[in-house]
Amino acid sequence: MDTMDRRQFIKSSVMGASVSLLSASPLTSIAGQAAPSHVAQGKILKRPLGRTGIELPVVSMGVMRADNPALVRAALDSGMRHLDTAHGYQKGNNETMLGEVLKDYPRDSFVISTKVPPDAKDAFLANLDLSLNRLHMDHVDILYVHGLTAGDDVVSPSTLEALKAARESGRARHVGVSTHRNEPEVIRAAVRSGVYEVVLTSVNFKQDHYSEVKKAIAEAAAAGVGIVAMKTMAGGFHDKERTKPVNCKAALKWVLQDPNVTTAIPGITTFDQLTENAGVNYDLVMTEDEKSSLIPGKSEGGLYCPGCPGCTDRCVKRLPVPDIMRAYMYTYGYRDARMAQDLLLGLRIAGDPCGECEACTVGCPRGFNVPARVRDVARLSSVPAEFLV
Secondary structure (H helix, E strand, O other): OOHHHHHHHHHHHHHHHHHHHHOOOHHHOOOOOOOOOOOOOOOOOEEEOOOOOOEEEOEOEEOOOOOOHHHHHHHHHHOOOEEEOOOOHHHHHHHHHHHHHHOOOOHHHOEEEEEEOOOOHHHHHHHHHHHHHHHOOOOEEEEEEOOOOOHHHHOOHHHHHHHHHHHHOOOEEEEEEEEOOOHHHHHHHHHHHOOOOEEEEEOOOOOOOHHHHHHHHHHHHHOOOEEEEEOOOOOOEOOOOOOOEOOHHHHHHHHHOOOOOOEEOOEOOOHHHHHHHHHHHHOOOOOHHHHHHHHHHHHOOOOOOOOOOOHHHHOOOOOOHHHHHHHHHHHHOOOOHHHHHHHHHHHOOOOOOOOOOOOOOOOOOOOOOHHHHHHHHHHHHHOOHHHOO
């Protein structure tokens, strides 16, 4: 058996029927594409980012899964001047790629944000310094403490001290927090702190608690805190098999109907996606067809988990169910098994964590078969990283 046959055999044995899905990585699928010569005509729609003094187009670029420098350059050429990355994306390679691209641009021609996971002050700042080194910059425009889900963590003295130190030292112009779930509590805690200037939060048409999210966003806007939206596509597909795509343009416009949302950062990995998303910068009016296209998705379980409170408490093993469901979405919605694996390893999820339970006690209101999804995606933890390409 030659080397390639052996690799395919091992990959198929470990991952079973998922191999064809997981081997189709979006990160390497666009290298041969040519950048579009133009995206749209007219005036780009812009909104102020809270009290920061920054004004941004309503659609920005989530760089998270992109690894093509030409795509980033095309985004900048289209008018997307805000680029969002994070310390851990692609194990740091996302920041490194951006640093190589952006060294050719005037520093005041773009706005860049990165996200650093919560840690003790010195460790947090050390990770920030590493991010800045990768980016070839002495500061970022927006620094987020990454992935908080509880109000108490948002106002933790050590977290606030680290963010203040980053801002006072000039390594971050503005500071914020990102959150994937329990968004209203996190947003309100950020406002209450008096320290955070920006909140990066999940917002999409599938959130059962959207009305409460919208209220919290309005409170933040009234207090001068800028709002950046993520997870606007709600996983991109309504099904694991990817036969029912979300109307991404409609989903993006839907989020931006709220004037208190400054900008959205959809993840962009192809030039087709760039063209579609950048077009929204010129037109937020939703057609009747676009409105109608989102209605069925609101009632379907889909791939997006809104992080309903109580899942972890109801699980006898106290598994971080919403976070594992996010890994499932990365795997089947984004086709990004590497990102899913990174999340699972960070959560210390391996093997079959549901194997010893006779019955699941979680009872997902969206109808997710939680143990089946956990077993499905947890297998990624044991797959050698070299096979997830």
